[in-house]
Amino acid sequence: MKKVSKTIGLIVAVIIFGSVTLITALVVVASISAHRDSTAEFEHLRGVAAARAESGRDEIAAVPLSALDAEMRAINPDYVGWLVIDGTYVDYPVVRGEDNVRYLTTSFTGERNPNGALFMDFRNLNITTTPHLIIYGHNAPQGGLFSELHRLLESSFLAENNTIALKVGEEILEFTIFDVRLTDITDYAYHLDFSYARAFPRFADRIDAPLRALQIITLSTCTNCPNDDARLVVQGYR
Numbered sequence: 721m722k723k724v725s726k727t728i729g730l731i732v733a734v735i736i737f738g739s740v741t742l743i744t745a746l747v748v749v750a751s752i753s754a755h756r757d758s759t760a761e762f763e764h765l766r767g768v769a770a771a772r773a774e775s776g777r778d779e780i781a782a783v784p785l786s787a788l789d790a791e792m793r794a795i796n797p798d799y800v801g802w803l804v805i806d807g808t809y810v811d812y813p814v815v816r817g818e819d820n821v822r823y824l825t826t827s828f829t830g831e832r833n834p835n836g837a838l839f840m841d842f843r844n845l846n847i848t849t850t851p852h853l854i855i856y857g858h859n860a861p862q863g864g865l866f867s868e869l870h871r872l873l874e875s876s877f878l879a880e881n882n883t884i885a886l887k888v889g890e891e892i893l894e895f896t897i898f899d900v901r902l903t904d905i906t907d908y909a910y911h912l913d914f915s916y917a918r919a920f921p922r923f924a925d926r927i928d929a930p931l932r933a934l935q936i937i938t939l940s941t942c943t944n945c946p947n948d949d950a951r952l953v954v955q956g957y958r
Contacts (some may be wrong), residue, residue, distance in 0.1 A: 742812050759864060761827055762812055765792070796828055800840055800847060801888040803855065807881030808868040813918050814855055814886070816840040825856075835860045845914050847888050851920040852912060853937045859944070859952070866941035872900045884937060884956045895937045895956030898929060904949045909938050924957075933957035 737889050768791050792799040798815040807813075813838055823839035825832060840847070841854040857866030872878045884895040893897065905910065908926050922931050939954040 753764060760863070761772075761831070763779075763831055765795070765813055765828065766793075766811065778891075785887060785892075786842075789889060790886065796830065798823075801809055802887045802904050803838060804887075805868070805872075805881060806883060806885075807877070808871060809864055809865070810868050812838050812857075812865070813866075814840055817842055818846065818858065824947065834858075835865055838865065842913065845887075848891060850895065850934060851914045852923065853867045853886075853935070854910065854912070854940060856940050857939070859942045866939065866952075869900075869939060869941050872897065872954055873902075873952075884939070891958060893935075893937075895935075895958045897954060897956045898957045899927065899953075901946075901953060903951055903953055904947070905951060907953060907956060909940070909953045910933065927955060929955070929957050 741826040745794045788802060789799070792802070792813050795816060795838050796813075798817055799813055800816045803810060803812055803814050813828055815823055815828060818837060819842055821840070825834055825836050827833040827835070828837045835858050838855055841856070844850050844853050847853060859865070859867045859868075861868070863905045874882070878897065878900060882897040884897060886893045886895070908923070911923055911926075914923070923929075924931075924936065927936070929936055935958050937956045938957075941952050942948075943950045
């Protein structure tokens, strides 16, 4: 009986090990597939934008703003702007949905993808005048989207790449990064209530923004920490 029990135990262990291995493999394959699809989509979108550049260069900075808006909104009416951080792969269109859930798992072109898209907080209705903008994006496991934000934790890298550019309509909003930190979802960086007097100065003071700040932008992504509430935030001012 002992020999039979050991045999059964061994078989069960093999089955469990095989199942875990198979599940892990499927997760890895799904992650790679999502990354491949995201990369292909954004490369296509950059190509569409670059085709409208008068100089023919592939930099998004060369694209006439009105043409860029028209092209992107034809693909997705939720398009609100294009985000760039020099020295990183952050060079993507930004959407704003009816909530902060849809684009967690929906790509810019509307496809189902766990990497989602970069999306602005749905409460940021007037982008150029609202005191505080928040843009969310996944820390994509295979790279891309906001995974590159972690490089800004390195002071030497940040010193050479400290500008966030957001193209909105006919304007280019340039923000200088003043803080990069690991935090969680309770951080005051997610504050968006500016309905009372002196709300913005108090907010700016609370997050140690420069006194001359007129508008703050916060980029938010997950971290590699096991804590699901952990976040990396990058904040800039203009």
